[in-house]
Structures are given as C-alpha cells and as structure tokens.
Amino acid sequence: MSTPDQQAQLLFPPNVQYNASRIYSIKFLSSCFAGAVAGVLGLENSLGFALFILATLLTSACLYVKCKGRPAKYIPGGWWELVNPGQENISSFILVWTLFYGIVHVYD
Amino acid sequence: MSSNAVSLYLDPQIRDWVLFPITVVMILVGILRHYVVLLLQSAPKKLPRAAIREQRALMRSNILRASSANSPLPPSFYQSISQHLSQAFAAGTFLKDGPPKSDAPTTPANPLSDPSQMDGMMAGMKTQMVMMVPQMVIMGWINFFFQGFVLIKLPFPLTLGFKSMLQRGVETPDMDVRWVSSLSWYFLNFFGLNGLYRLILGNDNSADSSRDMTTPFAAAAVAPQGPQAQDYNKLFKAERDNLEFAEGLYSWVGKDIETTVLKKYGRLPDSQ
Numbered sequence: 182m183s184t185p186d187q188q189a190q191l192l193f194p195p196n197v198q199y200n201a202s203r204i205y206s207i208k209f210l211s212s213c214f215a216g217a218v219a220g221v222l223g224l225e226n227s228l229g230f231a232l233f234i235l236a237t238l239l240t241s242a243c244l245y246v247k248c249k250g251r252p253a254k255y256i257p258g259g260w261w262e263l264v265n266p267g268q269e270n271i272s273s274f275i276l277v278w279t280l281f282y283g284i285v286h287v288y289d
Numbered sequence: 290m291s292s293n294a295v296s297l298y299l300d301p302q303i304r305d306w307v308l309f310p311i312t313v314v315m316i317l318v319g320i321l322r323h324y325v326v327l328l329l330q331s332a333p334k335k336l337p338r339a340a341i342r343e344q345r346a347l348m349r350s351n352i353l354r355a356s357s358a359n360s361p362l363p364p365s366f367y368q369s370i371s372q373h374l375s376q377a378f379a380a381g382t383f384l385k386d387g388p389p390k391s392d393a394p395t396t397p398a399n400p401l402s403d404p405s406q407m408d409g410m411m412a413g414m415k416t417q418m419v420m421m422v423p424q425m426v427i428m429g430w431i432n433f434f435f436q437g438f439v440l441i442k443l444p445f446p447l448t449l450g451f452k453s454m455l456q457r458g459v460e461t462p463d464m465d466v467r468w469v470s471s472l473s474w475y476f477l478n479f480f481g482l483n484g485l486y487r488l489i490l491g492n493d494n495s496a497d498s499s500r501d502m503t504t505p506f507a508a509a510a511v512a513p514q515g516p517q518a519q520d521y522n523k524l525f526k527a528e529r530d531n532l533e534f535a536e537g538l539y540s541w542v543g544k545d546i547e548t549t550v551l552k553k554y555g556r557l558p559d560s561q
Contacts, residue, residue, distance in 0.1 A: 202492055209484040225444050269483045275445075276481025279474075280308070283441040287296075288304045 192257055200255050204244065204263070211240040212270040213277050220281025233274050237266050297439065297468060307435055307471055315478045318423050319486050319496035326416050326495035343521055346383040350374050350528050354535040359542050367539055375532050378525035416495065428475065432457075435471035443467045 215236035219229040241264040248255050248263070256262050266274075336344075353370060360367055377383055437458040447455070447466045455466065455473040486496040551557040 206488055209488060212484075220444070226446060229444055269480075269487075272477075272480035273482075273484040276477045278444055279441060279477060280312075282444040283308065284304065287442045288299055288301050 197255075197257060204256065205267075207244065208237075208240060208266055208270050209273060211236055212266060212274040216274040216277030217281050219274075219278045220283075221285050223282065223286050229278055233266075233271070237264065296442075299439070299441075303438070303440060307440060308474065311431065311435070311471065311474055312478055315427065315475070315482060316485065318427060319482060320490065322419065322423055323486070323490050323494045323496040326419055329415060329419065343383050346374070346377070347521075347524060347528060350378075350532055354531060357535040357539045360539055361542055363541055363543065364539075367541070368536075371532055371536055375529050378529045378532075381522060381525065383525065384521055420495070424479075428472070431471050431475050438470070439464075439468045440471045440474050441469060443469055443473075 212233070215233055218236075219232045222232075224232055241260075244263045245252060245260070252260050252263050353367070353374070357367070362370075439456070439459055443466075445467075449466060452466050455469040456464070457470050457472050459468075459470055483497050486494050490496060548557065
C-alpha cells in the first residue's frame, strides 16, 4: 500500500474531514496563544517569528504523539500536513502579536 | 535618522476607542455577512429524478473504477455491475431525455439560455456583491473617522515602500514604518480574523475573506451547473472505454485468500 492513491483510498472521508477541522482549530488556537505570548513578552522582529516557529513545532509534536506516531493513518498527506501552519494562521499570529504588543508595550 | 530608543507615547484612549472598536466591528460584520448570505440563498432547485440519475451514473462508474486494482468486491459482483453499467451507457438508458434518436445532432445546452442555470449564476453574483459591500463600507468608515493619527506599533519591521500605504494620514517623512495608522490595523484584522470565523461559524462560512479573493465570478457559478452543459452521451461513451480498461486492471483483494490465511498461520504443507 505505497502509492498515495491507495493510501488515500484507505481513509474514510467523513473521519478525515473531522480530523482536518479539529487539527485546524488546534493550529489556530496555538498560533493565537503564541501571538499573545510574543506580544506580552515584547518580542520583536526575528525573535517573534522564532517563537512562532517554536510554537508550530511544539504543536506538531503534540499532534504527532496524538496520532500515535502514524500520521498517515489519520490525515492524508503525512507529517507535513501536521507541521504546516497554513497561511491563515500566520496572519492570525501577526494580528494577535501586534494587538498584545500594542496593549502591553506601546500604551501606558 | 530615527533613533530606536525614543518611542512615541500614545494616549490609552486611542486604544479604547479605536483599537478595540475596529476589531469588534469587523468581527460582528463578518458574522452578519455570513448570516445575510445564508438568508439570501435560495433553496437548491429540485432536479427531476431522470436528471439526477444521469449525473449520478457517471459517479457510480467512477467509484467502481477507483478501487478496481485492489477491489473489495468479489469477481461476480464486480463483473455484473461493470457490465450492466457498460450496456446502459451504450444504450443511453441513463440519459435524461431517454435513448438518443439516432440521427439527431446532439448539441449541449447553451448555458446562458437555459433558465435553470441563470438562477445559479445570479446567486453566485449576489453573494459576491454581499461580500464586497461591507468591506467597502468599513474602509470608508475607518478612513473618515480614524484618520490622521498613529494607532499602533508593529513588532516587526517593514520596508520603506509600505510607508505610503500604512501611514496614510500622517505626513512625517522620518517616522519609523513600524508606527502605522488605523487603515493598516484594518488590513491586519481583515487577514487575521478568518481563522476566528472558521472557529465560530464552522468550516463553510461566508465571512471568510480568503474565499473572496480566490473565487472569480465564473468558478462559483460553474460548479453546480457545469455537468448540465456537457453532452452526457459522449461522456457515457468515454466512460465505457474506461470501464473496460478498469476491468483489465481488476483484482480482488480476497483472491487466493484461503492460501494466504493458511500460510499466515503456518498450516500449509510444504508440498507446493
């Protein structure tokens, strides 16, 4: 069972959809919290983005453990799907980061 | 040369009266947009049974073919379904208007003249309009009321090229690009709130701004009406060939299963 087609055939579509939406919510919440942490700590420039990458890796590590080490069984696309935060979450991170940075450090 | 040590002091009232209200308004308008689109959608038109059968027939054969190389169906089932579909496609029994009269030229229906498809296209355009209008209104509102002052400092640097866009009302050539006006806060919200909408409103929400930008007018309208404009007769003929091809590839997962099971438990004598 090595070709991607055959692997995709083994996955049950409603379950895959459920998994995908759960994973999306988890990624979104983790990027929001990462943004809040970065903002409150006052991280700038590359430090902030480094925190985002760190948070992404931490989240994907947790998801990997949840998948019992076999991500191919739960979502099509294997481990890259787990790690990839997606463009929307990057923008959410930047939004929340700017918001908290502004609240804590810019305003008196 | 702006020194990094000096920072502007902003009045906290700006935070209370501009920062939070813009965000709250955008969230609420997004939710409103979602519900307005929901209310504006007309109920899907009911197709007659023959038309649905025509559309589904292709799907049935696709599903059959998709798993043919490792098929869960035993040979008798697979062959009989495959042959039944093949004959039906050849004779045109699934076609909406019955088997084709032999010499009549079959022309696909013109999408613009078919009234059922016009409804679909209008619905697509209506939703596009509903999506655009609130964005324009909010941009105008922000430009009118919240213009001329610096709102927030971005935690990351940007090039000077962004200065004209992000510091719209503030005419200072020397200020760091990181101090931005309210319009750029609008843009940040515009891009960043999609995830929140997906969380609150569920996956298929209409408040998603990323959808606005990726669907040109045609794409949204084509999806439900595409099949009706195509000539099903030709599609069925092509599908017959595909079915034959798949039959050549067909192999049952349970083939020789007795041997496999016996071998797995080591009960097979070594006389092979």
